[in-house]
Amino acid sequence: MNFSELRRQLYGLPKCLFGRVQVAAAQCRGTALHGGAHRRVLRSCLPKGNAEKQKEERSRGGAAGRFSRARIHGLTIAPRFAGWQCVPLKCTREGKPRAIMPTIVVASHPEPCRMNITAVARKARVSTATVSRTINGSSSVQAGTAERVRKAIAELGFHPDINARALGSGRSSLYGLIISDITNPFFPELVKAFEDAAVAHHKEVLIANTGYDPKRLDICVKRMLQRKVDGVAIMTSEMDDALLDVFQKRKIPLVLLDAHPASPGVSSVRIDHSAGMLQAVQHLAELGHTRIGFISGPLNLPSARERHTAFQAACKQFRIRLMPRRMTQGDHRVDGGYKAMQQLLQTNTDLTAVVCSNDLTAIGAMEMLFESGLRVPEDISVVGSDDILLSAYTRPGLTTVNVPREDLAGAAFRSLLSYTLGADVNVVGQEHIFTPKLVCRGSTAANASRSDEEP
Amino acid sequence: MNFSELRRQLYGLPKCLFGRVQVAAAQCRGTALHGGAHRRVLRSCLPKGNAEKQKEERSRGGAAGRFSRARIHGLTIAPRFAGWQCVPLKCTREGKPRAIMPTIVVASHPEPCRMNITAVARKARVSTATVSRTINGSSSVQAGTAERVRKAIAELGFHPDINARALGSGRSSLYGLIISDITNPFFPELVKAFEDAAVAHHKEVLIANTGYDPKRLDICVKRMLQRKVDGVAIMTSEMDDALLDVFQKRKIPLVLLDAHPASPGVSSVRIDHSAGMLQAVQHLAELGHTRIGFISGPLNLPSARERHTAFQAACKQFRIRLMPRRMTQGDHRVDGGYKAMQQLLQTNTDLTAVVCSNDLTAIGAMEMLFESGLRVPEDISVVGSDDILLSAYTRPGLTTVNVPREDLAGAAFRSLLSYTLGADVNVVGQEHIFTPKLVCRGSTAANASRSDEEP
DNA sequence: CTGTTAGCGCGTTCAG
DNA sequence: CTGAACGCGCTAACAG
Numbered sequence: 001m002n003f004s005e006l007r008r009q010l011y012g013l014p015k016c017l018f019g020r021v022q023v024a025a026a027q028c029r030g031t032a033l034h035g036g037a038h039r040r041v042l043r044s045c046l047p048k049g050n051a052e053k054q055k056e057e058r059s060r061g062g063a064a065g066r067f068s069r070a071r072i073h074g075l076t077i078a079p080r081f082a083g084w085q086c087v088p089l090k091c092t093r094e095g096k097p098r099a100i101m102p103t104i105v106v107a108s109h110p111e112p113c114r115m116n117i118t119a120v121a122r123k124a125r126v127s128t129a130t131v132s133r134t135i136n137g138s139s140s141v142q143a144g145t146a147e148r149v150r151k152a153i154a155e156l157g158f159h160p161d162i163n164a165r166a167l168g169s170g171r172s173s174l175y176g177l178i179i180s181d182i183t184n185p186f187f188p189e190l191v192k193a194f195e196d197a198a199v200a201h202h203k204e205v206l207i208a209n210t211g212y213d214p215k216r217l218d219i220c221v222k223r224m225l226q227r228k229v230d231g232v233a234i235m236t237s238e239m240d241d242a243l244l245d246v247f248q249k250r251k252i253p254l255v256l257l258d259a260h261p262a263s264p265g266v267s268s269v270r271i272d273h274s275a276g277m278l279q280a281v282q283h284l285a286e287l288g289h290t291r292i293g294f295i296s297g298p299l300n301l302p303s304a305r306e307r308h309t310a311f312q313a314a315c316k317q318f319r320i321r322l323m324p325r326r327m328t329q330g331d332h333r334v335d336g337g338y339k340a341m342q343q344l345l346q347t348n349t350d351l352t353a354v355v356c357s358n359d360l361t362a363i364g365a366m367e368m369l370f371e372s373g374l375r376v377p378e379d380i381s382v383v384g385s386d387d388i389l390l391s392a393y394t395r396p397g398l399t400t401v402n403v404p405r406e407d408l409a410g411a412a413f414r415s416l417l418s419y420t421l422g423a424d425v426n427v428v429g430q431e432h433i434f435t436p437k438l439v440c441r442g443s444t445a446a447n448a449s450r451s452d453e454e455p
Numbered sequence: 456m457n458f459s460e461l462r463r464q465l466y467g468l469p470k471c472l473f474g475r476v477q478v479a480a481a482q483c484r485g486t487a488l489h490g491g492a493h494r495r496v497l498r499s500c501l502p503k504g505n506a507e508k509q510k511e512e513r514s515r516g517g518a519a520g521r522f523s524r525a526r527i528h529g530l531t532i533a534p535r536f537a538g539w540q541c542v543p544l545k546c547t548r549e550g551k552p553r554a555i556m557p558t559i560v561v562a563s564h565p566e567p568c569r570m571n572i573t574a575v576a577r578k579a580r581v582s583t584a585t586v587s588r589t590i591n592g593s594s595s596v597q598a599g600t601a602e603r604v605r606k607a608i609a610e611l612g613f614h615p616d617i618n619a620r621a622l623g624s625g626r627s628s629l630y631g632l633i634i635s636d637i638t639n640p641f642f643p644e645l646v647k648a649f650e651d652a653a654v655a656h657h658k659e660v661l662i663a664n665t666g667y668d669p670k671r672l673d674i675c676v677k678r679m680l681q682r683k684v685d686g687v688a689i690m691t692s693e694m695d696d697a698l699l700d701v702f703q704k705r706k707i708p709l710v711l712l713d714a715h716p717a718s719p720g721v722s723s724v725r726i727d728h729s730a731g732m733l734q735a736v737q738h739l740a741e742l743g744h745t746r747i748g749f750i751s752g753p754l755n756l757p758s759a760r761e762r763h764t765a766f767q768a769a770c771k772q773f774r775i776r777l778m779p780r781r782m783t784q785g786d787h788r789v790d791g792g793y794k795a796m797q798q799l800l801q802t803n804t805d806l807t808a809v810v811c812s813n814d815l816t817a818i819g820a821m822e823m824l825f826e827s828g829l830r831v832p833e834d835i836s837v838v839g840s841d842d843i844l845l846s847a848y849t850r851p852g853l854t855t856v857n858v859p860r861e862d863l864a865g866a867a868f869r870s871l872l873s874y875t876l877g878a879d880v881n882v883v884g885q886e887h888i889f890t891p892k893l894v895c896r897g898s899t900a901a902n903a904s905r906s907d908e909e910p
Numbered sequence: 911c912t913g914t915t916a917g918c919g920c921g922t923t924c925a926g
Numbered sequence: 927c928t929g930a931a932c933g934c935g936c937t938a939a940c941a942g
Binding site for chain 2 (some may be wrong): 159160161162163164166167172181182183185187188189191192195199204205206207209219222223225226227228246334363367370389390393394395396
């Protein structure tokens with residue numbers, strides 16, 4: 001028998017009383033009566049049955065007698081227990097109730113409207129196991145029983161607690177999605193598609209912004225691990241290989257954006273940047289442009305590097321001369337594009353077109369061009385990449401390489417889901433490649449200056 | 456003693472063996488040997504100590520003898536247990552090992568690298584409670600002990616399981632954020648600010664898109680409830696009052712956007728639309744505009760209604776004549792703005808300015824004006840509302856009423872947090888009002904047409 | 911200050 | 927097919 005049970009019996013509380021039964025840390029004349037003293041008082045009330053404990057207590061010096069009625073009566077209820085139910089102490093010792101009783105505060109949390117599986121089971125008059133089986137449709141439950149259970153669930157408006165379910169089963173049906181920055185217009189559609197896919201499969205999504213900050217990335221990863229996610233999609237480019245180990249060690253499947261899956265349980269969705277750049281450069285070449293500038297993203301990002309090299313390869317294919325002074329670096333944001341364009345204009349006076357590593361960069365570049373008095377596309381053509389929502393509504397509309405973000409996100413989610421559905425985590429995952437497509441808008445036009453540098 | 460424990464002792468497995476010990480549902484000559492038959496075999500091996508059970512078993516007909524060695528030897532391991540560890544059966548009955556032993560498959564899951572609080576406690580040679588206390592910094596733990604625990608945590612790379620924590624403590628440190636649609640540029644900054652605030656307080660955010668669909672809103676709410684969120688911010692306008700009850704019944708604090716907190720535990724963050732509209736109209740009035748059109752949002756949304764009435768009030772204040780044909784309705788999206796502008800142009804030929812209920816609408820309207828050959832701002836001025844990221848990069852830049860979304864989100868989170876930190880959920884929450892501020896960009900200019908209709 | 915343990919709500923296993 | 931019991935990892939209450 002525990003002490004709690006002992007107390008319960010001591011206080012004569014019905015067993016059915018839900019919630020915890022506890023004794024308030026009541027105050028005795030300003031001095032907290034807790035710990036040993038309190039317990040000694042209780043011990044002194046032990047029924048004869050617990051002779052052993054009583055004896056042990058007595059042998060320690062018979063603390064029971066040390067608290068006179070007067071002192072016990074001096075107990076006051078601590079403020080935080082105000083309003084709690086006071087249960088008279090029914091001491092079974094020799095059947096004689098003792099005077100100290102009403103001064104002990106028994107706090108029985110008022111029966112909360114517990115909406116757990118037990119409540120449903122009670123209502124449907126079955127066991128909790130049967131309710132669980134009905135909910136999950138696992139084993140066969142007799143039709144009638146199942147119906148009764150379902151009815152009870154509906155009537156009580158019961159939703160199983162996902163935390164408990166995750167704890168017990170080990171599966172959280174939660175998928176992590178790590179992105180750089182939700183305010184970057186590239187991501188919302190990605191997020192939405194991922195979430196839609198998840199909700200369709202009754203899964204949840206935990207979104208984390210790294211804010212381009214490796215430190216915050218660690219925090220994000222920690223959050224994911226703590227929540228025991230069933231899989232993580234890392235859609236930010238600033239990846240650390242150490243991260244892979246962290247997830248792999250815990251057998252958590254991963255999906256990466258624009259990376260080769262080199263480890264077990266890691267798959268990837270890739271954008272065929274070379275195809276995209278090829279289309280962009282071809283488009284410009286067909287319009288007669290030969291002196292084309294390029295504003296890259298931060299070259300420590302793999303995806304930015306890939307776009308960079310893809311641009312170079314495309315230029316080679318179309319025999320467009322690459323010159324270092326025509327290549328500069330932005331930061332994938334508007335400001336970076338603005339500054340990079342400024343720099344390009346300083347070092348080049350003859351550019352007729354600029355390709356940008358992403359749309360925000362292109363928008364910044366167009367802003368700069370506008371302020372410099374250059375017209376887009378008459379004086380200079382601009383091509384972006386991503387096709388964010390904004391790019392349709394700039395003036396002129398931005399010609400850009402559309403990256404199918406919805407498809408990307410859907411494929412990423414499905415990869416993760418496949419592991420949950422039984423794919424082997426020890427096998428290196430698949431690679432899904434998506435080909436972007438050029439969207440022509442108003443920011444590109446035929447090269448008006450006839451002074452081509454070379455054939 | 457359980458049956459499991461009995462078996463464990465029977466098989467001579469060490470107590471320290473982690474994981475479950477179970478007997479495979481082995482197959483006997485194609486027939487599953489399970490349930491009663493299997494148990495009878497086991498029972499027959501019971502050590503003398505369990506005389507009582509043995510006796511009971513014998514009285515039922517002495518099933519033990521019914522399985523000859525030959526038959527038992529015919530047991531084969533079911534495929535799903537292939538590769539599992541086989542532990543020889545060590546029968547203690549009179550010390551004589553019996554021949555049937557090796558045929559029983561004992562599956563002991565290989566010890567997984569369990570990263571729980573117990574592992575940390577073992578390593579730091581303290582109790583789990585001490586580890587818990589160190590992590591949560593609740594009660595005082597001796598400096599040296601705490602240091603040892605922290606070291607163990609670091610060495611093992613331990614992260615507490617949040618699901619378990621939520622289950623045990625009742626607090627999930629998870630806050631729900633319900634928005635309409637993450638791809639609507641109004642929301643990402645809101646989301647980001649909310650999340651930043653949450654992460655700063657070591658809380659988590661669960662984001663849900665309703666997609667403007669009441670049905671999906673129900674699903675979102677269900678998700679929130681299942682995750683046992685500590686609070687919910689409903690930042691979408693299409694609210695159902697029935698929802699309030701759902702959350703209130705479960706004592707989950709709420710924050711609403713643009714609504715009066717009428718219930719206990721509900722607070723709200725509001726935008727002072729009249730102040731914003733006043734600035735917008737004043738700006739136009741000062742530029743000499745008197746014939747001003749208005750494109751509202753869907754008027755079933757409270758926030759759209761508020762902006763609508765705020766516009767009317769502002770016009771009255773500046774003695775600008777309101778005419779029904781100058782008011783039309785969009786859908787808070789680009790398309791809606793485009794179509795609404797088309798309609799306005801058809802019914803009005805003399806407009807010199809248009810105020811839009813949000814920026815996307817304004818962008819659509821500008822698109823339409825451009826296609827109609829009208830210049831912004833020379834022929835017609837356009838004012839939006841929200842100040843989304845896009846509006847700085849349209850050409851011309853959009854003059855708009857900046858709604859401080861970061862502040863909004865921060866205040867919303869703090870309201871929720873205050874309940875977690877001890878505010879009474881039974882008290883009607885506070886109301887935080889934010890005043891928007893007009894941002895002047897290029898889409899507004901002085902009225903060029905001198906034919907003012909009235910003084 | 912630290913150790914021990916009940917119990918959170920569910921899924922799962924095993925006895926009948 | 928159903929019910930009883932255990933365990934997931936942690937917190938909080940209690941014991942010393």
